[in-house]
Amino acid sequence: MRKTLHLRLAVLQLPHTLRPRGRRTLRRNRAPGILAGVLALSLAAAFAVRFLHGENPEARRTFPALGTFATVVVRAPEEDIPGMMSAADSLLNHIDCELGRFSDTGQLRHLNTAGSISSESELGRLARFSNTMVAATGGSFDPSLGALVEVWGFPGADSVPDPARINEVLAVTGWEDMVTITEDSILLHSGGLLDFGAVAKGWAVDRTWTLLMEMGAEECLVEVGGEVRCGSSTGRVWNIGVRHPRNDSLAGVVSITEGAVATSGDYECFFIENGVRYSHLLDRNTGYPSGAAAGATVVAPDCATADAMATAAAVGGPDAAGSFPEELYTGIIVIVEDGQGACQVHRFGEVPWAAE
Numbered sequence: 001m002r003k004t005l006h007l008r009l010a011v012l013q014l015p016h017t018l019r020p021r022g023r024r025t026l027r028r029n030r031a032p033g034i035l036a037g038v039l040a041l042s043l044a045a046a047f048a049v050r051f052l053h054g055e056n057p058e059a060r061r062t063f064p065a066l067g068t069f070a071t072v073v074v075r076a077p078e079e080d081i082p083g084m085m086s087a088a089d090s091l092l093n094h095i096d097c098e099l100g101r102f103s104d105t106g107q108l109r110h111l112n113t114a115g116s117i118s119s120e121s122e123l124g125r126l127a128r129f130s131n132t133m134v135a136a137t138g139g140s141f142d143p144s145l146g147a148l149v150e151v152w153g154f155p156g157a158d159s160v161p162d163p164a165r166i167n168e169v170l171a172v173t174g175w176e177d178m179v180t181i182t183e184d185s186i187l188l189h190s191g192g193l194l195d196f197g198a199v200a201k202g203w204a205v206d207r208t209w210t211l212l213m214e215m216g217a218e219e220c221l222v223e224v225g226g227e228v229r230c231g232s233s234t235g236r237v238w239n240i241g242v243r244h245p246r247n248d249s250l251a252g253v254v255s256i257t258e259g260a261v262a263t264s265g266d267y268e269c270f271f272i273e274n275g276v277r278y279s280h281l282l283d284r285n286t287g288y289p290s291g292a293a294a295g296a297t298v299v300a301p302d303c304a305t306a307d308a309m310a311t312a313a314a315v316g317g318p319d320a321a322g323s324f325p326e327e328l329y330t331g332i333i334v335i336v337e338d339g340q341g342a343c344q345v346h347r348f349g350e351v352p353w354a355a356e
Contacts, residue, residue, distance in 0.1 A: 056218060061085045065092040066100060066201050068225035074212055075219035075232075084215050088208050088222070095204040098122045101146075101195050108194065112146070115188045119181065126196060126203055126304075127179070127186045133199070133308040134175045136328060140312035140320045142284045144175040146193030152289075154280040155269045166287040173284055202262055202307025205229045209303070229303040231258035243267075245295035245335050246343060250356040252333070259330065260303035264310040265295030281315050292317025294337045299330040299352065318346040 058075045072088045074081060098106040099122065107123035118124050133141050147169040151161050172178065172191035179194075180187040188194060196203075201224040209222040209229040219232035230238040240261040244251040254261050266279035266289070283290040296313035300306040305328055313321040318334045331351030336344050347353070 057081070058219070059085070061088070063089050063092055065224055066096050066204060067102070068201070070204070070208070070222065070224040072208065072212070072223075073219075073221040074217040075234075076215075076217045080216055084212050084217060087211060087215065091208050091211055092204055092224070095122065095200070095207060099126065099196055099200045099203070101197055108196065111186065111188055112193055115190070116185050119184055119186055123196075124186050126199065127194075128181060129203070129304060130196065130199060130308070131175070131179070131181055133305070133312070136325050137309065137312035137316065138320060138323065139175070139284055140316035141198060141308045142173070142175050143194050143196045143198065144173050144178045144192060145282055145284055146195035147191075148173055148282055148284075148287055149195050149197075149280070150193065152278075152280075152282065157269075157278070157280075158271050160273055160278060170284075170287045198264070198311040199304055199308045201225045201227045202260070202303035202305070205260070205303040205307075227260070227262040227303050227307050229260045230256070242297045242333070243295075244343070244356075246337065246341070251295075251335060251343075251345070252353050252355045254297070254299055254331075255352050255354065256299065256330075259299060259301050260306040261297065261299050262303060262306035262310040263295060263297040264307075264314040265335075266291075266293070266314065267295065281311070283315055290315045290317070292320070292336075293334050294343060295335045296321065297333045299332075299349075300328065301330070305329065321346070321348055324348075 056075050057078050058073065059081045060071065060073045063070045070092050072085060074084055076084060097103050099108055100106060101108065103109055107117055107121050111117040111123060119128060130143050151165050151169050178189045178192035205222045205224050205227050206229055209220055212220045213231065218234055219236050221228065221230040221238060228240055235257060237255055237257055240254045241250045242252050242254060242263055245265045245267050264281065266277060266281055268280065270277055270279040279289045281290050293314045296310050298306040298309040298313060300309065309324060309329055313332055313334050318336060321332045321334050326349060329349055331347065331349040331353065333351055333353060334346040336346065338344055
């Protein structure tokens, strides 16, 4: 029988007031999709761990990070665990400061105000990676939509903005037009505003997981806001639960021994106006939230790729997901609402998925 242990996910948001106006429904910005880590070992694997590695304890800590919470699970010698947890906390704080949208002192703030940054900086490396992902997803993933995000007001959005303002900021969006990458620098053209919220958590997860494994963890799972990277030297099987986009149950469980799982959906941050759902999943072609999918989950070797592609699949829907380069991911699950309240599941690649 599969054993399930859910990691509780939460988001830190500023307080808000719910005020219905006209025919608009109450705003319902919800916490990120419940992407739960399910920590399981077969009896044979457990025996091997005890025989080969001794009774090293498993420890779990939760830290505030990148506007949500990070959970770190490690199995390691007891004397090493405090140092590992301290290092994870410090690294997550560093990445949050440098890459966070709301940081006043980090590298993202510098690039958005000064227009350039070294390509060897933390943000420079992320920008180079993002350049690859923009091309791989045909622009469904695009970190140049910062001005558009501000016009809509996410995560605190509660009404559709003036169409004239949307058209105005569309003129200064589009990664290919607004960002130039040279050997030494990342250059942002005048008027552009970058927001790496669709990939920064995955990037932070990868950096933290790699650090902990290099420090000697024999098993490690790192999760930030629902984006997960896991692996071990013991062959441990990790089962990652994926939330159903229209209720609080699980749509399914992904089982992997090593790799990453990320989910994005229109239920994470949205409001409803005149019966229409408007989510944070913005389409750079229209300037409006995409309705192509209710949710998307990507399994990939690393979490930054899974994070970026999950956003892209949720924005572009099954048609876009089917065109993503297969060598970059293991599997993709796209869930689409059919308009009658029912959901259809589209699968791409080798999906280690069991429906609930």
